Amino acid sequence: MNELTPALIAEHQIEAGWHFGLTAQARWSDLDGFSHVSHRTHLVWFEEARNAYLAALGFPLVSADVPGPVIRELACSYERSLGFGDGVVITARTVWFGRTSFGMDYAVWRQGLVARGNAICIWFHNRASSKVPLPLALCDGMRLDGAAFRSTQAPRESRLFGLSQTNPAAA
Amino acid sequence: MNELTPALIAEHQIEAGWHFGLTAQARWSDLDGFSHVSHRTHLVWFEEARNAYLAALGFPLVSADVPGPVIRELACSYERSLGFGDGVVITARTVWFGRTSFGMDYAVWRQGLVARGNAICIWFHNRASSKVPLPLALCDGMRLDGAAFRSTQAPRESRLFGLSQTNPAAA
Amino acid sequence: MNELTPALIAEHQIEAGWHFGLTAQARWSDLDGFSHVSHRTHLVWFEEARNAYLAALGFPLVSADVPGPVIRELACSYERSLGFGDGVVITARTVWFGRTSFGMDYAVWRQGLVARGNAICIWFHNRASSKVPLPLALCDGMRLDGAAFRSTQAPRESRLFGLSQTNPAAA
Amino acid sequence: MNELTPALIAEHQIEAGWHFGLTAQARWSDLDGFSHVSHRTHLVWFEEARNAYLAALGFPLVSADVPGPVIRELACSYERSLGFGDGVVITARTVWFGRTSFGMDYAVWRQGLVARGNAICIWFHNRASSKVPLPLALCDGMRLDGAAFRSTQAPRESRLFGLSQTNPAAA
Numbered sequence: 001m002n003e004l005t006p007a008l009i010a011e012h013q014i015e016a017g018w019h020f021g022l023t024a025q026a027r028w029s030d031l032d033g034f035s036h037v038s039h040r041t042h043l044v045w046f047e048e049a050r051n052a053y054l055a056a057l058g059f060p061l062v063s064a065d066v067p068g069p070v071i072r073e074l075a076c077s078y079e080r081s082l083g084f085g086d087g088v089v090i091t092a093r094t095v096w097f098g099r100t101s102f103g104m105d106y107a108v109w110r111q112g113l114v115a116r117g118n119a120i121c122i123w124f125h126n127r128a129s130s131k132v133p134l135p136l137a138l139c140d141g142m143r144l145d146g147a148a149f150r151s152t153q154a155p156r157e158s159r160l161f162g163l164s165q166t167n168p169a170a171a
Numbered sequence: 172m173n174e175l176t177p178a179l180i181a182e183h184q185i186e187a188g189w190h191f192g193l194t195a196q197a198r199w200s201d202l203d204g205f206s207h208v209s210h211r212t213h214l215v216w217f218e219e220a221r222n223a224y225l226a227a228l229g230f231p232l233v234s235a236d237v238p239g240p241v242i243r244e245l246a247c248s249y250e251r252s253l254g255f256g257d258g259v260v261i262t263a264r265t266v267w268f269g270r271t272s273f274g275m276d277y278a279v280w281r282q283g284l285v286a287r288g289n290a291i292c293i294w295f296h297n298r299a300s301s302k303v304p305l306p307l308a309l310c311d312g313m314r315l316d317g318a319a320f321r322s323t324q325a326p327r328e329s330r331l332f333g334l335s336q337t338n339p340a341a342a
Numbered sequence: 343m344n345e346l347t348p349a350l351i352a353e354h355q356i357e358a359g360w361h362f363g364l365t366a367q368a369r370w371s372d373l374d375g376f377s378h379v380s381h382r383t384h385l386v387w388f389e390e391a392r393n394a395y396l397a398a399l400g401f402p403l404v405s406a407d408v409p410g411p412v413i414r415e416l417a418c419s420y421e422r423s424l425g426f427g428d429g430v431v432i433t434a435r436t437v438w439f440g441r442t443s444f445g446m447d448y449a450v451w452r453q454g455l456v457a458r459g460n461a462i463c464i465w466f467h468n469r470a471s472s473k474v475p476l477p478l479a480l481c482d483g484m485r486l487d488g489a490a491f492r493s494t495q496a497p498r499e500s501r502l503f504g505l506s507q508t509n510p511a512a513a
Numbered sequence: 514m515n516e517l518t519p520a521l522i523a524e525h526q527i528e529a530g531w532h533f534g535l536t537a538q539a540r541w542s543d544l545d546g547f548s549h550v551s552h553r554t555h556l557v558w559f560e561e562a563r564n565a566y567l568a569a570l571g572f573p574l575v576s577a578d579v580p581g582p583v584i585r586e587l588a589c590s591y592e593r594s595l596g597f598g599d600g601v602v603i604t605a606r607t608v609w610f611g612r613t614s615f616g617m618d619y620a621v622w623r624q625g626l627v628a629r630g631n632a633i634c635i636w637f638h639n640r641a642s643s644k645v646p647l648p649l650a651l652c653d654g655m656r657l658d659g660a661a662f663r664s665t666q667a668p669r670e671s672r673l674f675g676l677s678q679t680n681p682a683a684a
Binding site: 198199200206215218219222231232234235255256 | 540541542548557560561564573574576577597598
Binding site for chain 3: 552585587
């Protein structure tokens with residue numbers, strides 16, 4: 001369920017171009033030994049945002065007999081640290097999709113940007129252990145998000161180019 | 172402690188250029204709901220390999236009063252899935268270092284390549300909450316690993332270029 | 343922050359005697375390899391409920407320089423399994439307190455009882471690495487919850503008796 | 514695979530009566546925000562010890578189509594704290610078995626006792642979602658460990674009595 005509201009966008013200075021978001025709060029178990037939120041916690045948040053985003057488009061994660069996303073690549077850049085109890089907003093959007101894969105961007109916000117991530121996902125039938133074409137209805141939903149079809153025959157560099165583009169501030 | 176041996180290199184077809192490695196075995200708690208090792212488990216393995224690598228160079232993770240690595244960026248590409256009990260070798264090396272940061276590559280092997288990752292780390296004093304220069308002795312150790320000094324004034328693209336270079340097979 | 347409401351109590355058939363509760367939803371990362379919520383997830387939920395309960399009484403978990411709870415013993419019985427996305431209510435209450443320790447009960451509810459747990463906690467100053475007396479104001483708050491002072495000189499059996507008492511259905 | 518040796522028994526002062534054990538080392542990701550090993554890490558260790566113990570008796574955790582253990586109850590008492598990198602031995606043994614359930618004891622050792630735990634497990638066919646009788650060959654293996662048949666018709670108190678018995682020092 002999309003939890004992104006104009007009030008949250010204003011409060012956390014979420015940049016334009018995000019239409020889907022979840023809220024979360026850093027748990028005690030999310031901390032590392034120095035009381036900072038572990039770099040893996042952001043990836044748990046991305047995962048929950050991805051699952052909720054796909055469910056909102058009509059494709060919930062159901063069982064190993066129904067195709068769903070598998071991570072092929074992921075990246076994250078960390079701009080600021082977080083502590084116990086900190087409330088955040090996690091945003092998610094699709095950037096491109098191919099025949100059996102798609103690219104998503106994620107970000108974590110708390111009164112400004114905390115972290116950015118992206119992932120290349122495969123649409124995968126787990127029981128059959130094989131990738132399957134993205135459903136048309138899912139692609140249509142992703143188009144609403146601004147994503148466009150991109151041939152997976154493109155050289156890898158162009159796929160990964162999304163990472164450097166979305167991280168200009170970290171240069 | 173470095174666990175990499177010629178026998179492990181041969182058994183797991185570890186490519187040339189890696190000089191440090193740990194072994195691990197996938198735990199039941201490492202699995203996701205479809206019985207595959209979670210994409211976050213590889214990052215736990217990278218973390219343990221990084222800590223052991225730095226300890227082997229004389230810089231163990233001790234306390235918040237002693238500088239250590241903080242993750243600024245990380246990326247991982249997943250080539251094959253793993254299941255419960257699978258034994259793996261995790262390799263780690265430094266690729267470059269700057270004044271207060273350094274870049275590492277990681278890989279997971281099991282009779283061939285399983286995953287590749289890389290990270291940009293900041294040398295950080297947690298109690299003071301500030302980055303500090305890399306000790307000369309640490310840089311000397313990293314040089315043995317093949318790493319060279321790289322100005323952090325370089326544009327971000329050149330820093331991230333390591334990712335696409337180390338992932339040619341995934342193009 | 344206490345999230346327990348009469349509506350939640352009715353919906354989830356929460357038995358009388360609980361005055362504090364949180365809500366949570368099972369995440370994908372909470373599942374084990376057979377798609378059931380791991381038995382450790384309930385303990386994460388208990389931990390968050392404990393921290394929120396203590397914060398509501400004026401004793402938030404702040405830093406290693408401020409006393410807080412350390413687990414001395416814990417137990418949990420699991421009545422029903424949970425799956426991905428299941429929403430739950432976690433209730434918490436203090437059952438007894440001594441000079442430097444206290445006993446809490448927890449339960450997880452989803453349209454009926456899911457699990458019960460209890461813990462013996464020490465009030466602990468982490469930096470000094472020593473147990474310290476429970477503050478009077480905290481004990482006063484625990485009394486509102488129905489807890490009474492119990493000498494920690496009592497034999498262990500009487501302390502643990504709480505476990506069998508709170509699990510009559512599992513006999 | 515059983516890793517318990519006379520040398521480990523001597524080094525870690527492991528008491529008589531344990532015949533199966535694993536070794537582990539506390540990871541950075543096992544720590545809580547105060548740099549102590551989380552109370553949930555011990556339960557991960559118990560889980561790995563349980564799985565290895567059952568595998569050693571010929572009943573490895575294979576898939577949802579083959580019966581395996583499900584946790585019905587667990588308890589743990591924590592005697593001492595652990596820090597990053599600490600090496601431990603985890604011991605496991607069966608204390609009793611019934612028709613479809615069994616009780617195990619666990620302990621963590623590091624130059625003395627660190628923690629004790631126990632669990633009541635159900636032998637469970639996950640795909641069918643039903644408990645099934647313990648195989649005779651498994652019961653025979655458990656007998657070698659000293660476990661005896663116990664009717665599950667017994668009152669709960671007698672089942673749980675194992676907890677206080679195995680924790681005399683904590684009274």
